[in-house]
Amino acid sequence: MATDLLPTYLHDYLDSLVPPRAPELQAMEAYAKQVNFPIIGPASGQLCYQVARMIGARRVFELGSGYGYSTAWFARAVQENGGGTVHHVVWDEELSRKARGHLGALGFEGMVEYHVAEAVETLRATPGPFDLIFNDIDKHAYPESLPVIAEKLRPGGVLIIDNMLWHGAIFDEGDHTLNTEGVREFTRRITNDVGWAASLIPVRDGLIIAYKK
Numbered sequence: 001m002a003t004d005l006l007p008t009y010l011h012d013y014l015d016s017l018v019p020p021r022a023p024e025l026q027a028m029e030a031y032a033k034q035v036n037f038p039i040i041g042p043a044s045g046q047l048c049y050q051v052a053r054m055i056g057a058r059r060v061f062e063l064g065s066g067y068g069y070s071t072a073w074f075a076r077a078v079q080e081n082g083g084g085t086v087h088h089v090v091w092d093e094e095l096s097r098k099a100r101g102h103l104g105a106l107g108f109e110g111m112v113e114y115h116v117a118e119a120v121e122t123l124r125a126t127p128g129p130f131d132l133i134f135n136d137i138d139k140h141a142y143p144e145s146l147p148v149i150a151e152k153l154r155p156g157g158v159l160i161i162d163n164m165l166w167h168g169a170i171f172d173e174g175d176h177t178l179n180t181e182g183v184r185e186f187t188r189r190i191t192n193d194v195g196w197a198a199s200l201i202p203v204r205d206g207l208i209i210a211y212k213k
């Protein structure tokens with residue numbers, strides 16, 4: 001049953017509400033369409049940017065960064081918040097190289113720290129605390145990432161985690177694949193933990209936005 005839950009016209013409408021983007025960011029969106037790379041897209045990007053602005057985030061850690069599209073939204077927020085650092089982590093050297101090019105062209109040179117490594121281990125090894133952590137790694141690894149994220153996020157910090165609707169697969173009772181179970185288990189844990197206030201926002205493929213008390 002892994003299929004898009006929202007009708008195309010609704011996705012298009014939400015994306016149409018996002019203000020015009022820099023040509024470099026638009027090129028990154030076009031490339032994702034062309035090669036079918038799963039970026040968060042404009043509506044989720046705008047939401048990430050907005051949350052980062054709302055909490056004045058200046059220390060952001062991203063797990064599973066791709067070629068830097070989601071990073072660009074956080075970097076813009078951090079820049080407008082007065083400057084700071086966004087950690088870009090992906091285990092693919094080529095994606096990291098591409099991200100350096102795009103984020104440099106967008107004017108975020110010097111604000112992004114690049115790590116070519118496994119993301120949860122990198123977070124564990126990086127001194128915190130962070131104002132905002134964004135998680136978009138392989139979905140089966142979501143549950144095991146939660147204690148590390150909880151340890152590294154400051155009280156009052158925010159976790160944003162993508163694909164929490166997992167294209168509807170979570171509703172398929174016959175789907176017990178590792179990624180689907182990872183999304184279900186992570187959702188159970190964070191929504192039942194009194195240390196977090198979490199909501200699932202059904203933009204694109206569903207973002208959980210969680211406040212660490």
Ligand SMILES: C[S@@+](CC[C@H](N)C(=O)[O-])C[C@H]1O[C@@H](n2cnc3c(N)ncnc32)[C@H](O)[C@@H]1O
Nearest residue numbers: 039040064065066069070090091118119137138
């Ligand atoms: C969904 S894509 C990232 C998209 C990106 N957040 C964006 O919106 O622009 C996830 C990327 O992280 C990589 N990845 C997945 N799990 C990872 C992990 N545990 N550690 C490091 N990289 C990981 C994947 O290979 C892929 O390149």
